[in-house]
Amino acid sequence: MLKIILHAQNQIMPFCEPARELRIQNVPLWLHQRDLLAPYVTHEMEVKKGEPLQPVREQAIVYRDNLFFDEFYIKAFMEKAIKGNKPVRAAFRADDPAFREHALPLSTSYTPAGSLYLADLWYYPNGPVAGAESLVIDSQAKEIGYYHVPTYMGDKSGDLVFQVPLRAMLAIDSWVHVFIADMVFGQFARGARFEKRLNEEPVFKLKILGKAVYEGRQVLECSELVKIGTGCIIDPSAVIHGPTIIGNNVTINAGAVIDNSIIGNNVNISQGAQVMLSVVGDGTFLPFRASLFMSTIMEDSMVAQNTCLQMCVIGKKTFIGAGSTWTDYNLIPASIRARDGNGKLGMSNRPVLGGCVGHNCRIGSGMIIYPARTIESDVVLTASREQRIIDRDISFEDSDHHHLKFSELHQVLYHQQSKGDSESW
Numbered sequence: 001m002l003k004i005i006l007h008a009q010n011q012i013m014p015f016c017e018p019a020r021e022l023r024i025q026n027v028p029l030w031l032h033q034r035d036l037l038a039p040y041v042t043h044e045m046e047v048k049k050g051e052p053l054q055p056v057r058e059q060a061i062v063y064r065d066n067l068f069f070d071e072f073y074i075k076a077f078m079e080k081a082i083k084g085n086k087p088v089r090a091a092f093r094a095d096d097p098a099f100r101e102h103a104l105p106l107s108t109s110y111t112p113a114g115s116l117y118l119a120d121l122w123y124y125p126n127g128p129v130a131g132a133e134s135l136v137i138d139s140q141a142k143e144i145g146y147y148h149v150p151t152y153m154g155d156k157s158g159d160l161v162f163q164v165p166l167r168a169m170l171a172i173d174s175w176v177h178v179f180i181a182d183m184v185f186g187q188f189a190r191g192a193r194f195e196k197r198l199n200e201e202p203v204f205k206l207k208i209l210g211k212a213v214y215e216g217r218q219v220l221e222c223s224e225l226v227k228i229g230t231g232c233i234i235d236p237s238a239v240i241h242g243p244t245i246i247g248n249n250v251t252i253n254a255g256a257v258i259d260n261s262i263i264g265n266n267v268n269i270s271q272g273a274q275v276m277l278s279v280v281g282d283g284t285f286l287p288f289r290a291s292l293f294m295s296t297i298m299e300d301s302m303v304a305q306n307t308c309l310q311m312c313v314i315g316k317k318t319f320i321g322a323g324s325t326w327t328d329y330n331l332i333p334a335s336i337r338a339r340d341g342n343g344k345l346g347m348s349n350r351p352v353l354g355g356c357v358g359h360n361c362r363i364g365s366g367m368i369i370y371p372a373r374t375i376e377s378d379v380v381l382t383a384s385r386e387q388r389i390i391d392r393d394i395s396f397e398d399s400d401h402h403h404l405k406f407s408e409l410h411q412v413l414y415h416q417q418s419k420g421d422s423e424s425w
Contacts, residue, residue, distance in 0.1 A: 004047060006064045067119065090137065092139075107177070139169075144164045160352065287305040315361065376395050
């Protein structure tokens with residue numbers, strides 16, 4: 001089967017990179033797509049903006065490279081498409097809870113079609129032709145709570161919930177979608193599938209219990225749920241609950257707590273650090289008492305001591321200073337606004353949401369960042385009496401390094417590149 005890759009036009013801010021280059025579940029999106037489609041395809045073709053699609057007369061799957069999908073969605077889509085043996089296009093029902101609540105807000109990629117929304121994923125049995133039918137794959141969404149707050153601080157129920165899909169697909173049009181893909185459609189979905197399997201497969205349940213008894217550990221700590229790579233050094237006092245994946249050459253020191261997370265290769269987690277429902281990229285350093293809750297850190301970054309990130313997305317090669325506070329809740333309980341795929345503010349449909357920092361940033365100690373604020377790639381922010389509270393989006397032009405005496409020492413890696421790319425689109 002032929003794979004035809006359509007390039008998405010927009011860069012995702014504040015990263016100054018297209019979605020295909022961003023890491024989802026600690027893997028570049030283009031690599032994630034390639035690996036999941038490998039069982040179905042034998043060769044590929046890329047189509048950039050403005051290039052005509054050459055005539056194709058063979059079985060083909062066509063998709064835009066800003067799409068995130070998991071193996072369960074793509075398996076269901078391919079099985080139905082191949083069985084039907086006719087041109088189809090992936091679609092969502094407008095009332096699908098996971099799509100309505102998490103994928104549709106801030107998106108610019110879907111095409112409305114009555115009660116459906118069409119995604120940029122097609123299957124053709126004999127090459128691309130006009131008139132593909134809609135193929136709806138049910139996400140099998142399950143409501144899962146992630147916060148219980150006093151009713152006087154939230155809605156009437158006091159419960160904050162996600163609609164978690166067991167089969168996930170969404171377009172990455174905004175940094176918020178990176179958060180959704182990693183947390184709701186990633187970590188929470190992995191946990192939901194584990195619970196479903198545990199309830200439906202008695203043999204699997206007995207296997208988990210048997211392994212825990214054999215190893216003398218709690219169920220959530222046994223090797224069936226905590227996968228550890230080679231060359232790791234883990235202090236016996238560290239607490240690690242699954243489902244968790246830990247890469248190679250990872251160091252986890254005394255008192256660290258890790259729960260339902262992905263830890264990349266060559267990560268160093270110091271004493272007392274806490275990582276919950278998060279994705280930690282390769283080469284990341286978390287000094288003592290650094291904390292992550294439902295946050296993503298891409299590769300080769302550092303979050304200094306006594307800083308807590310909640311529902312944040314941090315780019316690669318970025319430093320976050322000690323004692324910084326990333327708020328995620330509006331004092332007046334209204335839906336938080338964030339930037340969509342066109343750079344415009346829109347409703348995120350999130351009652352709580354942290355901030356986002358691009359690549360190659362340096363953020364000083366003691367900062368307070370308001371919910372959903374973004375800091376563009378290559379920015380340097382130093383705490384001062386005039387600037388300690390970040391209540392607006394920070395662009396590259398706002399970077400403090402422009403005014404520093406040794407500004408030439410800060411290497412700009414992504415902003416100038418993004419300007420060149422924008423001229424070529």
